[in-house]
Every structure is written in C-alpha cells, then in structure tokens.
Amino acid sequence: MNFKSLPQLLDHFKEEATCIEYYELVRWNGYPVCPHCGSERVYKTTRGYKCANNECYKKFTVKVGTIFENSKISLRIWFAAIFLATNHKKGISSVQLASDLGITQKTAWFVLHRIREMLKVKEPKLLGNDNMVEVDETYIGGKNKFKHHGKKRSVIDNTLTNEGKPYVPKKMVVGIIERNGQVVLKHVPSADLNNIGSFISKHVQQGSTIYSDEAPVYNHLKKFYTHDNVQHGINIYVEGNVHTNTIENFWSVLKRGLYGIYHQVSDKHLERYLDEYSARFNTRSLTNQQRFEKFLLDSESSLSYKRLTLKS
Structure with a gap:
C-alpha cells in the first residue's frame, strides 16, 4: 500500500x-x-x-x-x-x-x-535547546469596529431594531514555535505572567534561545533563557536572527482557516481546533500515508x- x-x-x-x-x-x-x-x-x-x-x-x-x-x-x-x-x-x-x-x-x-x-x-516534548524558538500571542474573533458594548438586536412593535452586534471579547491564543520545527498552542484567558510564563516553562527547555516582541510579559524570560526581542512598536521587525516571522506566518494560516473554513469557533471547542492546526503543521514533512498511519497510532x-x- x-x-x-x-x-x-x-x-x-x-x-x-x-x-x-x-x-x-x-x-x-x-x-x-x-x-x-x-x-x-x-x-x-x-x-x-x-x-x-x-x-x-x-x-x-x-x-x-x-x-x-x-x-x-x-x-x-x-x-x-x-x-x-x-x-x-x-x-x-x-x-x-x-x-x-x-x-x-x-x-x-x-x-x-x-x-x-x-x-x-x-506526550508533549520540550522545544528549543539547539533550535531557536519564537513565542507570540494572537487574538481570535471579529473586528472590533463591528462590536458594540452593551448593544444588541431587539424587536420593538414587531420591528427588528438593529442596534449593532453585542460585544464579545476576542479569544487569546499563545503559541511557541521552533524554527524548522514544531509548534504548540494554548487558549489562555489573558496575557499575564501566570498564563504565558507557565506555558513557556512547560514546553521550552531552560537555556534555550527565545525571541519575542517587546510585550512586558516576556521580560522575565531572561532569567531562564537567552532572550531577545524586536520592537514592533517602532516598526522594527527583523534584526539579524531576531524576529517572530515564523510564528506570524503560522498565525496567518490559522486565522485564514478559522475564518474562511469554520467562520467562528466557540470558547469551549477552540482548544480542539488548535490541536487540529498544530498537528497538521507538525507533520508537514511526512507523506500522506505516513501522516495517516501516525494519526491512526x-x-x-x-x-x-x-x-x-x-x-x-
């Protein structure tokens, strides 16, 4: 076969x-x-x-x-x-x-x-060590300009009154990716040190090289990793090997898939969709048959x- x-x-x-x-x-x-x-x-x-x-x-x-x-x-x-x-x-x-x-x-x-x-x-494996790692967060949901705090559609005198869609906060996803390696994803409630810090320490070996943007939540990484960042706020996206373009490219595929194929995903099932996208990405070097047999195992x-x- x-x-x-x-x-x-x-x-x-x-x-x-x-x-x-x-x-x-x-x-x-x-x-x-x-x-x-x-x-x-x-x-x-x-x-x-x-x-x-x-x-x-x-x-x-x-x-x-x-x-x-x-x-x-x-x-x-x-x-x-x-x-x-x-x-x-x-x-x-x-x-x-x-x-x-x-x-x-x-x-x-x-x-x-x-x-x-x-x-x-x-059985998740640790990333990093000799392979450079990038970490970043993204937000899943509609555009903010189409959301309105405290407003919703209502029916008055049998007439539909469109007062704008009710405001729904975007869902936050944090990702860690090895260059030419694997990716791990997690849906977290907020971008704080407790959520992101514990996720990174669980999946990245101490002493590894990690690149991120300038978000303050990543400042603690210097204690355990070789860490550097790029200043997106002043339009600096690449400085030598320091960039987050690999994870940004993955976010592009993830969002185009979620919005174009599934249109919207609930908080309850978002983690399952993240498993789907990360599994496909992590087996991209396998043949169709090898990937099929691996997943059956x-x-x-x-x-x-x-x-x-x-x-x-």
Whole structure:
C-alpha cells in the first residue's frame, strides 16, 4: 500500500474486512490486547475477540477504546474523513465533509471532533535547546469596529431594531514555535505572567534561545533563557536572527482557516481546533500515508457525543 491521494486510499480499502485487518495491524501489531483490562490472553470470536482473563471475560473489537467506538459509520468512511481532515492545510468544514462522504452534517461534525480528539498531543516534548524558538500571542474573533458594548438586536412593535452586534471579547491564543520545527498552542484567558510564563516553562527547555516582541510579559524570560526581542512598536521587525516571522506566518494560516473554513469557533471547542492546526503543521514533512498511519497510532482516544456537547 502506497497511497498519495483519496481515490488511491479508497481503492485499497474497498471492503470493511480489509479496513479492520489493517487497523488491527496498526493498533496491535498482530497481537490483540483487551482494551478493558490490558490482558494479552484473548481468543477470536465470530464478531471480534473475547478476553480470556476470568476477572474480565469481556467481548471487544479493535474499535473499542478508540475514536471509532460505538460508531455506525464504516471504517472506510472514517479513513476517508481522517485523510481529508489531516491533508487540507486550512481544514475542512462539517458541511463540506458531509457532502464529500455522503453523511449528514451532524454526523460529519461529530466525526471531525473525534478526529481532533485523536490529534491531541499525548506526550508533549520540550522545544528549543539547539533550535531557536519564537513565542507570540494572537487574538481570535471579529473586528472590533463591528462590536458594540452593551448593544444588541431587539424587536420593538414587531420591528427588528438593529442596534449593532453585542460585544464579545476576542479569544487569546499563545503559541511557541521552533524554527524548522514544531509548534504548540494554548487558549489562555489573558496575557499575564501566570498564563504565558507557565506555558513557556512547560514546553521550552531552560537555556534555550527565545525571541519575542517587546510585550512586558516576556521580560522575565531572561532569567531562564537567552532572550531577545524586536520592537514592533517602532516598526522594527527583523534584526539579524531576531524576529517572530515564523510564528506570524503560522498565525496567518490559522486565522485564514478559522475564518474562511469554520467562520467562528466557540470558547469551549477552540482548544480542539488548535490541536487540529498544530498537528497538521507538525507533520508537514511526512507523506500522506505516513501522516495517516501516525494519526491512526494515536487513535486510542474515545469521545462520546454526550461529553462533547456537555455544557461547561
């Protein structure tokens, strides 16, 4: 198997049995393990497997404990959805995915969120050391000129009175990126030392070289890192190796995707979309098949519709 496009993938996975056999090989490498108790003592049944551990003795399939659990959609459609969602640089909307795969928009929306659950980084690695790092923050939301404090649309005498859209604060995202490396993102409530400082210390090795803009929140970095900044306020954007152009370029892709494909994202789900964009960026050097197989290896993340739609 060496697919480079969606038609090639679908040509290979024509039968559900082929999909199941392939996924069992990816997940278990030929040695099934009970997802309930972790026992390797299992035996095959007509519909899947059964645990031979007397304390467990449960039936299961390769889908149990993964993003595919309790899904009525065939793995063939799931594989196509993963391929599309992880290869479109700016993402794909649930409306477009539903049209492409012949499923409902509601189902496509749930499928995409399960895929984002799969794309979460399970074991984050430290950035920096010999690789220069850039850090910056950005804001997600509409333009301020279209927002109005304390105003909203109202109906008076059966007439719609447009008093302007209600003011909604923008959502703040902080990002750390290695030059020619990986990116990590986080939605934070505010640009203070507690939020940004702890995020940087968690993801960047001490002693690394970090570049930022002149925001005061980055002044503390000199205590633990080799830190320098550029003065955007006086229109200085590059001084030798000192710049934040790498993370600025990433922000451009992120915003064009969120505004152009998804249009708007709620605070509740923003972190999931950030996982999606960072996962695609961090695997940009892989082939289509390598990226597909890598994400399938990380698919042991279950997400129920109830948990996804639970009001926070």
